[in-house]
Amino acid sequence: MSRIGLIDLRPLGSSAAFTRFWLGSSLSAVGAQITMVAVLFQVWEMTHSPFWTGAIGLAQAVPMILCGLWGGTLADQMDRRTLVLWTTVGQITAVLGLAGQALADLDNLPLLLGLVAVSAACSALGAPARRTFPTRLLPRDQVAAGIALQLLSFQLAMLVGPALGGIVIAEWGLTVCYLVDVVAVCAGLFGVLGLPPLPPLGNVSGQPRGVRAIADGLRLIARRPVLHGSCVTDLIATLLAMPISLFPMINEIRFGGDPRTLGYFLSAVAVGGVLASVFSGLTTRARRLGAVQLGAASVWGVALAGFGLAGPLWLALACLAVAGAADTVSVTSRGATIQLATPDTHLGRVSSVEHVIGAGGPNLGNFRGGLVAGVTSAPFALVSGGLLCVVGVLTVAATNPRLRRFTLTDLEPEPAGLSATRD
Template sequence: MTETTEEPAARRRVFADLTPLRSSPDYRRLWFGNTVSWIGQGMTSLAVSLQVYDITGSAFSVGLIGFCSFLPLVVFGLYGGAVADTLDRRKLGLASASGSFLLSIALVVLSLAGVRQVGPLYAVVALQAACFAVNSPARSSMIARLLPAEQLPAANALSSMTSTTGSLAGPMLGGLAVGWWGYRAAYTVDAVTFTAALYAMWRLPAMLPERGEESGSGKRASVADGLRFLAHRSNLRMTFITDLCAMVLAQPRALFPVVAVLWYGGDAKTTGLLVAAPALGALLAGVFSGWLGRVRRHGLAVLIAVACWGTAIAVFGLTRQLWPGLLFLALAGYADTVSMVFRNTMLQAAVPDEMRGRLQGVFIVVVAGGPRLGEFLSGSAADLFSPGVAVTGGGIACVVAVTLLALRWRGFARYDARDPQP
């Protein structure tokens, strides 16, 4: 009897803790629906890129897809968070998910109609980004209402597996679908898989924001109030600043096509391996995340994880053999997921419910804007100096910056999950 009870406990210490999936049917449906729909969205993302290139033959036109999604993510992320702190989050999530579903149907219709202009594709991408930016704060704010605080690290680790699986499997399946059956196949799969997310959101209970001392019962939530709240909460503010240190100072993704050729003598396949390595590391961090639930010093864990990201990127910049380079990129992806789990948990546990939507909106802006700014910075540094200096220098700068932040705001390292203080 002792063996059978100890064996599952030992597995939980190593592998992802599935307790949130077992304890909450609502969370289980939400997680499954998001996982399935993320794969479909990954298929659509690749299919749109391929279709735009097929129509225009221009890499610049493909790059505009990212620009079309960036602005809606920033604008609607902030205001979507404010709306999520005003309305029933279930209804808001259901409405925005329905919008994304209809936009997937629109892509199917465009492909069936044989439309050969990129304008409608850009418009759909921008609207999809707006729907996602509204949906994400509402959905993320609900997690802390569905699960007890001690299960939040496990839930965030499971969520990291959702996004990583979508990033890895979605484009791969999308490429196969487009190659065998055309663009409409990828778009149709996306529309079908989105029904799982819609069903999960529909089954949730009403989720009106709780009203506390931060906002009165009749006061309308505003973006400015959320930013003022954040300005006076050093622990929460540090979750964003440390992430920016990693994503802005040490983001080498834009240089992968260059270093694949210059450092490793490779080609597009080598670039694909470089892109996949951090995602694989992130997936492994989610799979082997059982230990995360036992960590109490979340702030210290974030500081160590971000420093590990910077160190791994710096060492990657020194490698000139492919497999060691892929290993350090995978380690960076692992560290990034650990940081994300604890940062998300702090945002869910230490933020009053009536502020969670707005803080999640700020989170979207940081996640959307930080890597893009980092890619611009690394590309500029590579042009001014060299790719090696840009990558290694960026990693070292990340470690130095997070060390200085830890010394300046020492209370962040003392943050204790048993008494979450913003």
């Protein structure tokens, strides 16, 4: 398998705890996609307004950003397994609430969006701790492979979950759809229960609290070129070249607005991501993870510029598939780089920043694309954004040699002045 670059399955053989967690989180990811479709369908049926379907994203994004940063401080101050257990219980409670309001046919939009926000907040509180699990459960040389397996689960959930959700809604209704997610999140809870205690390493009592703790994590990122270079690369890629908000306009002006074509756009990105995950051994076994990350982010920009110029449908879909594959490679290599270059004392807070960038960057990038397209055109927004992304990533590569040369064996010395210590 290593010779042809297929996905590295070593983590599933070396850690039973990681395997149980991965299986549970995979099922939970499918459930989350099912609920996403159910919420979209229910809000549309209530309002028939694109404004309110867009408000679902706002209801998720705000608690993700705020609670994600707070979750990072908690992950560095308490047992991470315990934190994920309680936040998963909170998610189960929120989804049960969604099932209850659907069963009672309350038709209450503020309640529905409030429950969505609670679920997002619980997920965000536990997300930084979850991101540290591969680092704590796997050997150093398998961390990238563990992250790749998690990403494969997410990509497959994106393919399977929405279709399954639509079938369940059509056959049995919204209540059953939400209850399916309850079962899926319970599977995720079972996976977390199988983990050993995962207290943070180092002197927890000596660490700052609250806002000071968040600032301490940001200070570490600013002082380590590998960390701030990785974060800036992600911001450049998502802020400048996010294409999804432009799909409907491109579909209208080039392909007659056929809804099937719009679905093909989304599927092409997911197919590219799944293929990259299947062959992620090429990434996880790569020695220079920093160079892989920078190269993949550049390919992402080039592919989306190509999508903006593509005339035939097959070429447009091919460009999107390449973009999806490049995004998966970039996320895998960046996640491994950040996890391996961060001391455990700060791993929760740094992971929370990575989570916030991953949650907020695409939403802001889609907003930017829509603004540029409104003033100019969708093709111009795509091409200019893709090219600016390439220029930005190449600038990072030229000015950040530590990121460019980062390998699995690299671990930067602790910066002076940090308040925490590392064993």
